[in-house]
Amino acid sequence: MTFERRRWLIAGAVGILASSWLLLSSGPVLSDWRLPLMWLPGFSAPMNELEQTVVTQLRLPRLVLGLLVGTVLAQSGTAMQTLCRNPLADPGLIGISGGAAVFALSVIALGAQIGLQGSFWVSLAAFLGALLTTFLVYRLAGGKTGVDVATLLLAGVAINALAGALLGLLSYYADDDALRLMSFWQMGSLAGANWDQLPLGVVLMGVSSIALFMLRKSINTLLLGERQARYLGVNTRSLKRQLIIWVALGVGGAVALTGMIGFVGLIIPHIARLLVGANIRWLMPVSMLFGASVLVLTDWIAKTIVAPAELPIGIITASVGAPFFIYLLIQQKRRLHAGY
């Protein structure tokens, strides 16, 4: 078992290297498989100015963003699925994406009228929206004895429904430009990646990712159920609170910078679980590696498949992810029931 799991960890690492190489070396503008090598001192053919610009100013920030978003989405999915003891739980499900979307799109649609224009305000709004909804959902689901997971999920459903209604309403007030931006943003895209925005994302998602990773031993005990986790010595109340905050921070950050990219937080932990089992010690790192490489690969497809135009990445993740998810459900029905 350990050998098998280590193999998947290595596969994930190789996946990251391969997809990163692909994203750095090829694209609609110029493609040369040797591009990532040209940084090495003493390489026979150093980069020319165009190559330098394309690789360091366009592709590299996009790669960093993709790796971060993929890692955080998959990691948050892993954490939420373990917390809810339900393989279908997803950060989107508890309303974080919906809340972030409402806030960010309000700025996109109405920002010009109140003088809050530009990506910084959109990002900030998305992050605040994520935090606010998570807090709201948490308060709704929280009682004297802590968070009730079923109520948490139901509150998430309600928040998402409300978010959907508000988004529909917003589209009436938006002008044509804002509408196009809104629809693009709702589908998610990494095209806006640049070095100015990246530090914000690195901080938000980096902190979330590290915090969740440090909690993995505690999260693991939730596999046996909340009660048993308490018997094992875990302060489950504090653990749940921390989990929700870190997930909100990470997903809020991801949504702020790239919009709503669905299915990654749902599918990647799912696949990883089928490969290495539910033990967080293996599941979390494998999910992180897979999430990062899959997101980078999907981003590469998104920008090359209809070049010179670009497809929103969410269209690809949803159209590949949803059928695959259904296939998984049918295939693994019995094993899933045994697992949870």
Place this chain on the structure above:
Amino acid sequence: MLDINIAHVKCGQKRVLGAFDLTLEAGEFVALIGENGAGKSTLVNTLAGELNYQGSIRLNGRELSNWIPKQLAPVRAVMEQKLSAPFGLTVSELVGMGRFWSNETDVVTQQRAYKWLQRFDAEAFADRTMDTLSGGEQQRAHIARCLCQLDVAVPGEQMLLLDEPTSALDVYHQHSVLAELRRFTRQGNLVIAVMHDLNLASLYADNILLLADGALKHFAKPETVFRSEILEKTYRSPVYITKHPNIHKPMIFTEPRHL
């Protein structure tokens, strides 16, 4: 070691446990018996600190609600009736999870886990995943996890709560598990186990705690509690009591019922 002095335990409006005034000593193996719905699991859950109670329950002199989870873990372990078998979690990993409270290294934890798996004749399936095991094997793995959790340098004053620990076990493993639990009590610890097999309870328990309708009916040695008039009233069935030929503990016989 465990002082129970409660007026009642309520679940919503329903009163699920009545007044309890009882002190359990270290070194005791207590078998909790009673018919279905008598409140056995409720009592276990209350003693585990999961239910709000009116009154006081003191473990080693300290009120249950004042214990910090991480401090309580090396002193008290609980095995629930419904056992979890997470997909893809190996048996040795499950047993090792008992060490969550400690700061020991993974290598030490694994060694300890194997020690307890051996004690429960489970090292053969140590690397199998929980979801592939039989019910009895899962039960042994969870008992091993509990004892691994309570494995400390200086044992004593520790409490182990078990809800039907032997229900899925064959005769051989029933005895090996109960012998292991009794050894644990002889180290100065307290074991409270819900049991349905009265003969096993008679053979291993120091004291029998009989519950009916959420109330404490009897708490005494097996010889005192296992009398036909008490058991016939509790279980509404004809009961015959004899003595075990070798160890002179009460043995209980029942009769087939014809409908």
